[in-house]
Structures are given as structure tokens and as C-alpha cells.
Amino acid sequence: MAKQTGPYGFRGKIGDVVGRQINGQLVVGKPGGFTKETWKNNANNPDYAPRKEASEFASSSSMAKEVYRICDLDLSTSHRDPKAYKRLVAHFQKFRILDRSNPKGKKRPSIGAFHHLTGFAFNTQSSLFDLIMPPHLFTGTELSYEFPGFQFLSQLPTQANTIEFIGYAVEIDFKNLTCINRISTYLTKSFTELSEHFNFTINSHSKNTLYIVAIRFYDNVSDYLYPLSDRFFSPMRIVAFKE
Known part of the structure; x- marks a missing residue:
């Protein structure tokens, strides 16, 4: 100079x-x-590291929010416990730190984080969430989920007589960290229709698909179905992720 x-x-x-x-x-x-831009991105700037961390954390919280909002609005209160969102954020944070494909400052949740989401219970307060863990089978773009009917009978709420199985399949857009193209599948059965084993098939996408299963109970009075909103009987769980 x-x-x-x-x-x-x-x-x-x-x-x-x-x-x-x-x-x-x-x-x-x-x-x-020395310029304003170079100082802003200088590692010696005390604001630089926190800003990078905040940006990376935002990717985890954004992805957690997308997964948290997959279910129908009328299931929001009954099928999710108050800490479900925070547990999702913590999960994506853990796997964001393990990201090796992106440089520091741009790390984000990857496919591995979704594989390890299998079994995540949105409502740990439900006494029935362990029922949504039987074996399942992929057939093309469908997920066939098998429920042991007789096993249900000993644990169903006495005030209900009808059960509804709800399946969600969403495609994960990893570039924009969003859930897109949600497909919802519903199956309703009276307790008398529960056989020893029955399948619940969820239509889905061809790739990067996250599957969620929820169970809702109804009291059938004079051909009208009244849903039970008790969180104790409202399980919802992530059952699979398919690339």
C-alpha cells in the first residue's frame, strides 16, 4: 500500500x-x-462463530418443524406431547454435527438423520405407542403395515368401540429442508372387525419417503363417531424411512 x-x-x-x-x-x-465484508466473515470476529452456529441450528429447527407439522391439524393436540418438537430438534442437531458432506458453517441434517428417526414417538404419554412397532413390508411404492388384532383387544380403551388407522407418507426435500407431497391414508374398523392379523397399506412416493402411523379411537353412538381426544390413548409414531 x-x-x-x-x-x-x-x-x-x-x-x-x-x-x-x-x-x-x-x-x-x-x-x-480490510473491508466490512471480510471482517464479517473473519474467523477472528467474535460474532463469526455464533453466527455460523445459529445458521446451522436453524437448519435443524426448520427440519424439525416440518416433520412436527406433518399430521392433520385435528391430531395436533391429542397425538403430540409438549416436548415432541424439542426432541425432534435435538435429534436433528445431533446428526447435523455428524455431517461430513458439508463444510463447517453449512452442516445440516442428512439422510442418516431420517433413518435413525424410525421409532420416534410423537406422544410418549400414550400407553399404546408401543403397539405401532410390528414388522412392515415395502411393496414397490407402498408400505404394508401389519397389526396383530388380538393384541390390541386387551389394551383398547373401554369407552371406545371403533378404531382408525392413519398413515402419512411425505417426500423429504433435502435441498430446501422441507416435507413435500404429503399422502394420507385412512382405515376405520369397529372392534368386532379386528382379526388376528390385518394389514394397513400406506400409499407413498418413490424415494426419500418418511412414514408415520397414528391411531385414533372413536365412540360410536347412534351411527355417529365421536373421537376420543385423551392423549393417553393417542399414539403416533415414525415407522420407516425409505431412500
Whole structure:
């Protein structure tokens, strides 16, 4: 860097040199050096590391919010416990830290985080959430989920006589960290229709699909179905992820 001499000084870039005014003195030097942008992204800036962490955390919380909102609105209160969202954020944070495919400052939840979401219970207060863990089978783009009917009978709420199985299949857009193209599948059965084993088939997408199963109970009175909103009998769980 050198002082500018002569009657006409300049500020700005001309060719391969840059003119600046520092402490009232016009100087000339090469492009680069100290600027607002370089300081903003300088590792020595005390605000730099927290800002990077905040950006990475935002990717985890954003993805958690997308998964948290997959279910129907009328299931929001009954099928999710108050800490479900925080548990999802903690899960994505753990796997965001393990991300090796993106540089520091741009780490984000990856496919591995979704594989390890299998078994996640949105409502740990439900005494029945362990029922949504039987074996399941993929057939093309469908997930066939098998329920042991007789096993249900000993644990069903006495005030209900009808059961509804709800399946959600959403495609995960990893580029934008969103859940897209939700497909919902519903199956309603009276308790008398529960056989020893029966299948619940969820239609789905061809790739990067997350599957959720929820169970809702009804009291059938004069051909009208009244849903039980008791969180104790309202299980919902992530059952699979398929790339």
C-alpha cells in the first residue's frame, strides 16, 4: 500500500489497483484487505462463530418443524406431547454435527438423520405407542403395515368401540429442508372387525419417503363417531424411512 501523490487522487477500483482514504490520506493498493465484508466473515470476529452456529441450528429447527407439522391439524393436540418438537430438534442437531458432506458453517441434517428417526414417538404419554412397532413390508411404492388384532383387544380403551388407522407418507426435500407431497391414508374398523392379523397399506412416493402411523379411537353412538381426544390413548409414531 502506498500514498497517492499528485493533484488528482481517486477512490475506487481502477484496473488491478484500489484507491482508498485512510485517516484523511489517499492511498493505493491491491484489491482485498480490510473491508466490512471480510471482517464479517473473519474467523477472528467474535460474532463469526455464533453466527455460523445459529445458521446451522436453524437448519435443524426448520427440519424439525416440518416433520412436527406433518399430521392433520385435528391430531395436533391429542397425538403430540409438549416436548415432541424439542426432541425432534435435538435429534436433528445431533446428526447435523455428524455431517461430513458439508463444510463447517453449512452442516445440516442428512439422510442418516431420517433413518435413525424410525421409532420416534410423537406422544410418549400414550400407553399404546408401543403397539405401532410390528414388522412392515415395502411393496414397490407402498408400505404394508401389519397389526396383530388380538393384541390390541386387551389394551383398547373401554369407552371406545371403533378404531382408525392413519398413515402419512411425505417426500423429504433435502435441498430446501422441507416435507413435500404429503399422502394420507385412512382405515376405520369397529372392534368386532379386528382379526388376528390385518394389514394397513400406506400409499407413498418413490424415494426419500418418511412414514408415520397414528391411531385414533372413536365412540360410536347412534351411527355417529365421536373421537376420543385423551392423549393417553393417542399414539403416533415414525415407522420407516425409505431412500
